[in-house]
């Protein structure tokens with residue numbers, strides 16, 4: 415079916431990254447709002463978006479949107495939508511909900527009204543009085559914002575940051591989707607050398623390697639809508655084959671990742687093997703104050719401890735000073751650091767060229783950006 419609407423959801427602050435990814439995949443007519451980018455497309459776009467997007471959290475299929483000031487409005491609006499075109503007789507539908515600044519504020523009540531309306535609609539189609547719900551999962555989300563109801567179906571399942579390669583992590587790992595956004599926000603070019611001197615589970619290095627080799631993040635994992643009848647298995651197969659054939663097999667990016675913690679390096683290496691990019695990353699177990707810059711004109715992206723979440727304040731502050739020292743004598747390096755520590759610039763010893771506010775989970779952070787000299791034209 416054509417002319418459906420899909421929503422790529424994202425962490426607040428990463429909308430521009432996801433929009434850029436969508437434009438690169440050839441989508442236009444995008445509507446951007448807080449934490450969401452709406453896309454016009456067809457069912458065949460569901461596999462493509464799930465497999466390829468790097469910074470989006472999930473892909474929702476919009477079933478309908480209408481105003482509701484009463485439970486009757488909600489019931490009738492929900493029942494008018496074509497649920498039976500998508501949910502089969504054995505479909506396992508689940509309702510979740512949220513309501514913000516709306517007349518209908520009781521989320522459990524809204525969920526049960528929506529469920530009743532969907533059951534009524536499906537009964538009309540399947541002529542049964544009871545649904546076994548033994549089949550594929552259809553997670554309906556009722557989202558009410560300022561009295562406007564949006565009903566969606568989640569096509570993703572486990573969120574898109576679950577690429578499948580990170581089966582072990584250090585404390586306070588970055589979400590893979592955020593790690594990718596940090597890379598995107600510094601306009602990383604795969605020809606440049608990348609360094610993460612506090613690599614933990616290796617997320618930034620691995621995401622950079624996946625991007626450099628054009629390996630789609632969802633190439634090897636499963637999505638909940640793969641079990642849906644509305645998308646033929648051949649469409650999923652086609653989207654995966656296209657992703658496989660787009661991999662730059664012979665390209666070898668230059669990526670360095672180190673950490674003071676030996677266990678972290680073992681975990682990071684293991685994750686890189688899982689992701690199939692261990693041959694692109696040089697892992698080393700060493701403290702930041704022993705790191706030597708491997709070349710000129712590199713890019714450092716780093717998610718050091720913030721002291722709020724791990725590490726002691728004195729050690730963390732010394733680490734930030736050491737970071738400043740590492741780059742003090744080489745103005746060809748571009749340095750990008752994400753932290754919630756408000757004294758970062760002072761400890762690093764330099765004002766950032768640019769700062770960007772982001773969220774790392776529920777923690778408000780700044781992404782400090784120091785631009786190095788541009789490499790000479792080859």
Ligand SMILES: C[S@@+](CC[C@H](N)C(=O)[O-])C[C@H]1O[C@@H](n2cnc3c(N)ncnc32)[C@H](O)[C@@H]1O
Nearest residue numbers: 587588612614615617673674675701702717719
């Ligand atoms: C917030 S974690 C990084 C998480 C990582 N981005 C991930 O996704 O797993 C910070 C890391 O910095 C490392 N670290 C702390 N002090 C360090 C130092 N002086 N030199 C190098 N690494 C250090 C810790 O061992 C930890 O793995």
